[in-house]
Amino acid sequence: MKDIDNNTTAYIQELEDKIVDLSLNLKSCNNKLTTFKKDNYQRTRTLVHNLKNPIGVAYSFAEMIADSSENISKEKLDKYIDVIKKSTSFSIELLSSLSVINSLNAPDFTINLQKTNYCNFLNGIVAKFNQDKISKNRITTNFPNGEINLRIDTHKIEIAIKNLLSNALRFSKNNTKINITVVENENTIETTITDQGIGIAEDNLANLFDEFYTINTYCEYNNKCVGLGLTIVKQIVNYHHGEITVKSALENGSSFVISIPKS
Incomplete structure (x- = not known):
């Protein structure tokens, strides 16, 4: 009877240890998830901020071209088009870079050596x-x-x-x-x-x-x-x-x- 009690106590202790380990792992995973969400939110917020200006500039200059297409000089037209190209180029570069960052941070990312x-x-x-x-x-x-x-x-x-x-x-x-x-x-x-x-x-x-x-x-x-x-x-x-x-x-x-x- 004493052996049974000892075995039961050991079994309960083992279960308690496993519960503690699982609790710590769950807490660690939860902290990682919170950090990931926070980083993702900050990244999205910065992305939106950085894209608003160049997209807005490109749109404004495109409107200026459309509104004065008959009277605009070639010199001014070339200048407006250059501004649009630079603004859109920056936006594309930013999105491309973010795509690379996301792929590097993906859970299924693998490196092919x-x-x-x-x-x-x-x-x-x-x-x-x-x-x-x-x-x-x-x-x-x-x-x-x-x-x-x-x-x-x-x-x-x-x-x-x-x-x-x-x-x-x-x-x-x-x-x-x-x-x-x-x-x-x-x-x-x-x-x-x-x-x-x-x-x-x-x-x-x-x-x-x-x-x-x-x-x-x-x-x-x-x-x-x-x-x-x-x-x-x-x-x-x-x-x-x-x-x-x-x-x-x-x-x-x-x-x-x-x-x-x-x-």
Whole structure:
């Protein structure tokens, strides 16, 4: 009889321990859900705020064209159309970036790692940029002579590299160069993108990878900045178990360093 009582007590204790564990897990899941809802609300609120102005501007200028289509000069028409194009371009870029953020945060997100000739992969990205009118022949490379193979999700890493190169071009003058250097360390492959642009103040570095964080709202060509590019870069690098760091100073350019483990 005593053995039965002992077994019952142990069983009850085991059930109580499981209930406590389930309660703690439920609380943790509830906290995560609350955080997700809060982040999603804030993201939607910021998105709406950032889209209202460019869409409103595009609509206003389209109305101006429609109302004075017979009397408007070609010079003024071209100016109005340019404003519409820039406003809609910003809106599309913002929505595209948000789409990438949402896909990276999706519960079913998976990363597709493939053994890749890394320097050849980067050369392909640089070639596309160097064909563009604005960035033509401005990007230089400094790669090791030997072949470097790295397991990466090529689609995601291409997004990250393109975002960094676009930022480097955005905040640099036309006559400056952007350089990509690849270094093979014992356990990691290090990719450094360096520009000769306007640089970043030390006070801004801590928040640089936050969503919608912008320092210079407009670049040299008056294209408005979205503030999601570096957030996307950091998330992609994190999914590769890597890290990204930045060194910068005002008027002295910036260097972004991506370090990814070899295996």
